[in-house]
Amino acid sequence: MDLVERYLKTLAAQLPKDSRDDIVAELRDEIMGRIDALEARLGRAPTDDEVEALLREVGHPLTVAARYRSGPQALMGPELYPWWMFGVKVGLTVMACVTLIGLAVRVLVGDVYVGQAIGQGIASLFSGAVTIVGLLTVAGFILERQEKKPDFIARWRVKDLGMFELGGDFDAEQWGQKLARGDWSSSKAKPESKPGPEVRKSAEMSPVARAVASAIGWAVVLLWWTGLLQVAPIRPEDLAGVVDGLDYGRILGEMVRAAYWPVALFAACRVGFDLMRAASGGNVRLTALGDLVFGIAAAWGLLWVWFWSALSPLIWVGTVTDFVERVRVLIGRSGDDVGGVATILMVVVVWAFAAEVVRMVRAAARLVVGR
Template sequence: MTLLDQYLKAVAAQLPKHVRDDIVAELKDMILNRFEAKEEVLGRPLTEAEQETILREVGHPLSVAGRYHTGANHLIGPELYPYFLFAVKIGLAALVGLTLIGAFIQLAVGEIGFGQLLGKVVGNLVQGGLSLVGLAAILGFVMERQPEKPKFLREWRVRDLHLFELAAFDTEAIERSFKTGKKGNVVMGWKSGSPTANALGAAMGLTVLLLWWTGVLPIADLRPGAGNWVMDGVDYGAILTGIVEVGFWPILAYLAARIALELFRAWRPAARRVTALGQLTLALVRLGGLLWLWSSSPLSPVIHMDSMQALIDAAQRMAHGHFSLATLLTLIVIGMMIETVGNILGSAWRLVTPAREKAVAA
């Protein structure tokens, strides 16, 4: 087999079958022409070394074949790349936040020393960060190869751009994102005034949570069964294991449904009633889950309070500096139930009332 045949075989192996013979025949003619032109100059046949030099000038078989590729020739193109980078930045920020919360809990229950914890946090951040970047790259790779970019990338609105300031991670941008309300008045909590921006932010946060729940993102070893978290005689590690055994799939389904709903909200911000119906359904599901957590989950014996007076007494003890994780969890679960009831009422209200945008626009 000649050098040229070897070269062409290597090129052919990288080409799609339906164009392979055609391209290889044309390349062969082109290279033979190059050989002949050089032979004419030298007045003698080429040596193998001289042929190889010409083949190297033509290019490596991988890059020569790559030039005939008709689709995208890159993992993530320049148009999509800034969005990829933005998503990675926000995802990494959420990862760091969750990791630090997990580390704080481990430190609070005294499961691990500070030095050992620091090593674990760094290790988990590296592993989780790489997984996150890899997943974002796969998502970007798939999006890059779609015939059309998603609508929210093509038809963006200036009022949605608030969210993107967060990626700058400078104090001013974050303060603006947290403090400025729709009419310039100061509000508590992050609200951009844009349903699309809020929905995209929520979808990103929930995705990180879902990835952690499924074990794709290891966060400070805060996994059921990962540790023996005993505090005040209560084994929280065993409780978490019990909750996960029963609730793994329902919670996975719930998180997936929430992400789907948030993405729908970003895609169709005007579909107010459909969104409200989805939010109402999910809030009812969430309330059911919290009631289960309160009354019959493995956590129930720890957080359940028989009377309002018992709750007030426990909260007062906390206020006087007697920290109790059980009381803290009770207050968190009660707070979540109140917030969920508020969500149910709000969603039901949006479902039955007409949109205000038309009136504002008028």
């Protein structure tokens, strides 16, 4: 019975060690009983082909061994799969935006031609998609095998369910016919209009869903920033050249090198915080505290750009009067004047800093009142 022993040896390799001998002995008795019954029915010893057919009826060793293993028998169960799909959609959306923006910049600065950009974009999207799907699948595999699922999965809310319908109503055939006819109208009857506040309330994503989406988005940014996600890699020098007699590519390169690890740490902390926020059910005060801390970090980064970065000598002004004067000159400048790019960057940094201050004030208010 070499076939039986080979079958049992293969099966034993897939079984848990603590119960392997007992299971193999049980299966050996079952198989030998079937062979004895087959021999009695045939009136002779079964051939190897007949024994092999009988073993096929018992089942493939991998399938049979799976019956004796504890734990999930799939990568992800139906409870976790919708979250995985949502994560894939968000991750691919962020990756596509990063890719398109990067390629658009490279085309505008003349680094690549449009045809090259399209080819590189397709290759980047494919490799990036494989990376994102793979990482999310590994995360789903680990979560599926946890005894206690995170609260955002086990204690879901009805408001969270709408996010899984992204793209669910998209009918490719119908839209193809519309494009051919040049018809952009909807064939479905429009539902009765709702008041503005009611529409916003029904369309609003729950805090848990926002936390999960934010974590996925920041994870994609982190992978791209660190070069682990090969999506349209761009050297800082490719983003800008010499403008108004200033080498902005060199300046940007120095800033990226100086800010590389702080930005990576910021993104990693943001991912961790968003996951913690999702696990806690979107606690209002926890979210407000995180927004306050990350707002302070972002504001400090903008202060670094203003006072100490390689860009500082070009954008720094000491008084509000000087700031207003530079803006006035920018508005009234002619095409031959210089210094416009530096002034625009100055305005962008000031505007971003003001936005972070407003964000911190709102976060502090939510932290105090708890809503």
